[in-house]
Amino acid sequence: MRVIWFIADGLTYCFWVYSIALLSSYLFVGVFAVLEMRKYMRMRSFTDYSILASSQYVPGISVLAPAYNEGATIVENVRSLLSIHYRNLEVIVINDGSKDDSLQRLIEHYQLERTDHFVEAAIATKKIRGIYRSRNPVFHKLIVVDKDNGGKADALNVGINVSSKPYIVCIDVDCIIEQDALLKMARPFLDSGDARVIASGGVVRIANGCEIRNGRLVKVHLPDSFLPRAQTLEYFRAFLLGRMAWSRLNALLLISGAFGAFDKEVVIECGGYNHATVGEDMELVVRMRRYMEERHLPYKVTYIPDPLCWTEAPASYKILGRQRNRWTRGTIETLSMHRKMCFNPRYGRLGMLSFPYWLLFELLAPIVEFVGVIASVIACIFGGLNVPSFLTLLGFILSFGILFSVLSILMEVLTFNQYKNSRDILRLALTALLEPFLFHPFIVWSAIRGNIDLLRKKKGWGEMSRQGFSANKSKVYAKS
Amino acid sequence: MKILVAEDEPILIRVIEMRLKRDGHEVQLAEDGQQALDRLEEGPPDLIITDIMMPYASGLEIIAAVRAKSWPKVPVIILSAMGQEDVVLEAFQLGADDYITKPFSPNELSVRVRRLLTAK
Amino acid sequence: MFHLHLHVSPVMPGKAWLIIAMLTVLGMLVALLCLILFFLLRRSRVERLRLKYQDLYGQIIQRAIFWEATKESPEIAIPFKVARSLSRAHLRQLMIFQLVKAKKAMSGTAAANLVQLYHQLALHEDSLRKLTNPKWHLQAQGIQELAVMEQRGSVTRLYRLTNARNEVVRREAQAAIVQLYGFDGLRFLDVINTPLSEWQQIQLLRLLQQSAGTPQEKIFRWLTSSNTTVRVFTLRLIAEQHLQQVTPQVAERLRDDCPAVRLQAILCLGELAATDTAGLLTAAYPGEDLAGKLAILQTLGRIGAEGELAFLDAQLSTPDNRIRLETARALVRTGEEGLKCLDRFPFIDQSPWNEIFQQAKTEWTI
Numbered sequence: 033m034r035v036i037w038f039i040a041d042g043l044t045y046c047f048w049v050y051s052i053a054l055l056s057s058y059l060f061v062g063v064f065a066v067l068e069m070r071k072y073m074r075m076r077s078f079t080d081y082s083i084l085a086s087s088q089y090v091p092g093i094s095v096l097a098p099a100y101n102e103g104a105t106i107v108e109n110v111r112s113l114l115s116i117h118y119r120n121l122e123v124i125v126i127n128d129g130s131k132d133d134s135l136q137r138l139i140e141h142y143q144l145e146r147t148d149h150f151v152e153a154a155i156a157t158k159k160i161r162g163i164y165r166s167r168n169p170v171f172h173k174l175i176v177v178d179k180d181n182g183g184k185a186d187a188l189n190v191g192i193n194v195s196s197k198p199y200i201v202c203i204d205v206d207c208i209i210e211q212d213a214l215l216k217m218a219r220p221f222l223d224s225g226d227a228r229v230i231a232s233g234g235v236v237r238i239a240n241g242c243e244i245r246n247g248r249l250v251k252v253h254l255p256d257s258f259l260p261r262a263q264t265l266e267y268f269r270a271f272l273l274g275r276m277a278w279s280r281l282n283a284l285l286l287i288s289g290a291f292g293a294f295d296k297e298v299v300i301e302c303g304g305y306n307h308a309t310v311g312e313d314m315e316l317v318v319r320m321r322r323y324m325e326e327r328h329l330p331y332k333v334t335y336i337p338d339p340l341c342w343t344e345a346p347a348s349y350k351i352l353g354r355q356r357n358r359w360t361r362g363t364i365e366t367l368s369m370h371r372k373m374c375f376n377p378r379y380g381r382l383g384m385l386s387f388p389y390w391l392l393f394e395l396l397a398p399i400v401e402f403v404g405v406i407a408s409v410i411a412c413i414f415g416g417l418n419v420p421s422f423l424t425l426l427g428f429i430l431s432f433g434i435l436f437s438v439l440s441i442l443m444e445v446l447t448f449n450q451y452k453n454s455r456d457i458l459r460l461a462l463t464a465l466l467e468p469f470l471f472h473p474f475i476v477w478s479a480i481r482g483n484i485d486l487l488r489k490k491k492g493w494g495e496m497s498r499q500g501f502s503a504n505k506s507k508v509y510a511k512s
Numbered sequence: 513m514k515i516l517v518a519e520d521e522p523i524l525i526r527v528i529e530m531r532l533k534r535d536g537h538e539v540q541l542a543e544d545g546q547q548a549l550d551r552l553e554e555g556p557p558d559l560i561i562t563d564i565m566m567p568y569a570s571g572l573e574i575i576a577a578v579r580a581k582s583w584p585k586v587p588v589i590i591l592s593a594m595g596q597e598d599v600v601l602e603a604f605q606l607g608a609d610d611y612i613t614k615p616f617s618p619n620e621l622s623v624r625v626r627r628l629l630t631a632k
Numbered sequence: 633m634f635h636l637h638l639h640v641s642p643v644m645p646g647k648a649w650l651i652i653a654m655l656t657v658l659g660m661l662v663a664l665l666c667l668i669l670f671f672l673l674r675r676s677r678v679e680r681l682r683l684k685y686q687d688l689y690g691q692i693i694q695r696a697i698f699w700e701a702t703k704e705s706p707e708i709a710i711p712f713k714v715a716r717s718l719s720r721a722h723l724r725q726l727m728i729f730q731l732v733k734a735k736k737a738m739s740g741t742a743a744a745n746l747v748q749l750y751h752q753l754a755l756h757e758d759s760l761r762k763l764t765n766p767k768w769h770l771q772a773q774g775i776q777e778l779a780v781m782e783q784r785g786s787v788t789r790l791y792r793l794t795n796a797r798n799e800v801v802r803r804e805a806q807a808a809i810v811q812l813y814g815f816d817g818l819r820f821l822d823v824i825n826t827p828l829s830e831w832q833q834i835q836l837l838r839l840l841q842q843s844a845g846t847p848q849e850k851i852f853r854w855l856t857s858s859n860t861t862v863r864v865f866t867l868r869l870i871a872e873q874h875l876q877q878v879t880p881q882v883a884e885r886l887r888d889d890c891p892a893v894r895l896q897a898i899l900c901l902g903e904l905a906a907t908d909t910a911g912l913l914t915a916a917y918p919g920e921d922l923a924g925k926l927a928i929l930q931t932l933g934r935i936g937a938e939g940e941l942a943f944l945d946a947q948l949s950t951p952d953n954r955i956r957l958e959t960a961r962a963l964v965r966t967g968e969e970g971l972k973c974l975d976r977f978p979f980i981d982q983s984p985w986n987e988i989f990q991q992a993k994t995e996w997t998i
Binding site: 074075077078080083084086087089090147148149150152165219221222223225420421424425427428431432434435438439441442445446449452454457458461 | 647650651653654657658660661664665667668671672675676679767768769772773776800804829830831833834835837838868953954957984987988990991993994995
Binding site for chain 3: 522
């Protein structure tokens with residue numbers, strides 16, 4: 033009996049240390065995010081981005097938009113991409129072997145013609161079937177690439193090969209991009225400094241419930257159903273707090289695949305997107321950073337918190353569960369591919385701070401939580417649980433979590449203020465109260481399933497590419 | 513004369529409207545590219561003044577749309593903050609008749625409008 | 633993020649502490665919620681006011697643009713409602729915002745009238761007051777407002793800020809002087825020892841777009857400045873202003889130590905397009921890195937390379953496909969002679985040349 037008590041004590045102790053570390057990390061994120069956001073907003077308050085729109089000295093950007101079976105909306109989406117305000121721009125739509133009429137619709141609507149186009153295969157990819165350009169000079173920025181199906185990472189690599197500009201912006205084709213998005217994204221690449229900006233991350237916001245016309249966002253509303261609303265809040269926490277704080281330390285490990293800008297030269301040096309993982313967006317950033325660190329080259333990964341990209345979030349538990357399952361696998365794969373960096377002082381802050389943080393608090397948190405719940409249920413059954421103490425602790429942690437959510441709502445109100453209707457904000461605050469009970473457990477469970485699937489080396493691995501990536505929404509990674 | 517003005521900056525569009533009305537023109541306003549294209553569907557104006565960078569559709573698309581119609585030639589004046597040679601050339605290649613860069617003078621705009629309308 | 637303990641043991645902090653911690657967090661939670669409520673209420677009030685006055689101010693601005701001074705009315709008429717509303721600080725700021733926006737798009741008498749309105753409403757005092765505000769972003773904003781509104785009277789204060797400790801303030805003050813005095817305002821380039829960021833260069837080029845009359849001897853000096861970014865900026869300026877007379881000095885920059893300067897010199901020469909440019913570029917070609925080589929080929933295509941066909945022909949056989957493609961483009965753009973040169977190429981039917989040539993040709997016809 034004594035041994036059991038001893039083990040229980042030990043476990044409890046570990047939980048305590050872990051919890052305190054986790055809570056401190058939250059405090060750090062909160063404080064750093066507020067400081068960094070203040071700095072950004074002040075800078076933005078007097079910056080006239082429109083001078084970039086008319087300048088010829090802005091860096092050239094290729095927008096890469098992989099598409100798989102997006103026929104229903106592709107014409108409209110491409111149209112909104114073409115109307116982005118930017119002088120030195122090329123829009124590359126990569127049709128990843130769609131089985132629908134995506135390509136046909138593009139050809140008809142944009143008067144495309146198959147052209148001879150030499151592509152230097154800087155990164156090995158699946159075969160390109162053809163490259164199309166428009167006869168109409170109004171659409172001269174558009175390049176459509178038709179290729180054999182190979183998954184999102186492969187499609188992006190083809191885009192990189194075709195691209196003729198020094199920077200690439202990778203987006204999900206069904207995202208709605210604000211027209212001034214690239215002006216804001218290009219800004220960090222124009223600031224001087226010894227450090228080369230190798231990547232710049234953008235924000236993804238949730239478009240469910242918003243009014244959309246002609247592929248453009250007209251009015252922002254909070255989604256009506258609970259699941260997207262909870263995700264809205266989750267994205268607030270991730271983008272207004274988490275990313276902001278990490279970017280202050282120049283220690284961002286993840287840029288969402290749905291909207292991020294990269295220095296193409298470094299991407300190619302590193303070998304492009306890796307199709308061996310489902311977390312290709314995170315993996316690329318980690319690999320690029322690792323590349324720069326190992327060569328002792330000064331570099332920066334920046335982050336732009338303006339809401340520039342809007343996307344439809346999964347509205348059913350089934351699809352959401354699958355998405356989170358995949359995110360979890362992607363994270364584990366990325367971290368294990370680069371495990372060498374963990375606690376390795378050679379990689380500076382990255383090795384000593386970001387990496388361990390991801391390992392301990394993003395990856396391990398759901399597992400610890402899951403084990404904790406099981407353990408307390410067992411303890412409760414065997415009468416080893418001090419119920420009042422337990423409830424106080426639970427109350428403390430719950431209110432801490434809610435505090436963090438509410439802080440992110442406050443940040444939104446004070447900064448970008450997209451939800452003009454005050455009722456939306458109050459409903460969001462209510463969501464913050466409910467989310468730990470209704471939404472969070474499901475997210476934890478999906479993460480656990482991701483772990484299990486990875487352990488079992490699910491046979492469905494290769495099927496990813498054949499399924500395409502319509503459901504493979506890019507990762508946001510909320511602190512939850 | 514009926515003039516279609518496409519410009520997304522509210523103050524500017526009113527200023528242009530006021531100036532043209534003073535010259536005795538009838539003015540149609542479009543606050544974004546889509547509105548301008550919709551207006552064109554209703555029939556040809558006598559002249560078009562358009563910005564280049566606007567929501568939904570650019571001024572260049574508007575020129576292309578006008579030129580694709582089988583109307584007798586409608587003069588188009590571009591009014592844009594972009595003054596670089598290549599943009600101006602592109603606009604003229606697509607069929608613009610005049611190009612005014614911002615900052616601009618409403619009086620000058622009025623003179624150029626008159627010139628194009630009389631030349632027609 | 634919920635963790636629990638299994639069993640109360642000595643390693644745990646006492647329950648009293650936990651309760652205190654929980655109450656603290658709950659207190660903070662309530663405080664944050666109150667803050668949100670407070671800001672929401674304020675927001676809706678501000679928004680209402682903004683909507684109410686935005687159109688009104690817009691109308692005043694429109695009227696001011698078409699205003700003509702007469703003996704009877706030497707000033708722009710301001711309705712009482714507007715004058716009264718301007719006793720509130722944030723409405724004054726709203727007026728300044730709208731004036732600045734309109735002023736940026738206007739020139740001639742319309743612009744002068746807007747400045748007149750700005751003065752008449754004493755809004756320059758608001759802008760000047762910002763210059764002494766301890767917050768750097770407000771200083772920067774004030775500087776911009778004064779510059780857009782052509783407040784040459786406050787130039788001494790702006791000059792002082794060109795030495796401000798805060799980098800952003802310093803930069804905005806430099807830009808403001810340029811906006812007010814054109815090329816004369818570029819004097820700071822003589823002494824600047826920090827890099828001019830790309831952003832700042834874009835900003836300055838934009839401000840100088842309307843200016844004319846570049847001081848040549850200054851251009852010469854900046855072209856040999858020890859600050860790399862000043863050299864790059866000067867080359868860009870020469871290109872934008874088409875200063876043909878300095879072509880020889882630009883050509884000297886083809887031998888600059890810094891690749892970024894050489895690259896800019898190539899592009900600048902392409903813009904100036906003198907008769908001997910093609911020869912100069914082909915002479916510089918062997919010493920260039922890849923980016924420089926590509927830029928030279930591109931420029932040759934732009935200015936036409938009838939005299940350099942043999943040079944281009946030789947580049948078609950280099951191992952790098954990027955160079956081959958750019959060479960083919962240059963040949964296609966050069967015209968008939970260039971096309972003949974492509975057709976004569978011995979490996980025209982072989983990959984990758986066939987694809988490269990086809991691409992160059994179709995690109996040109998689109």
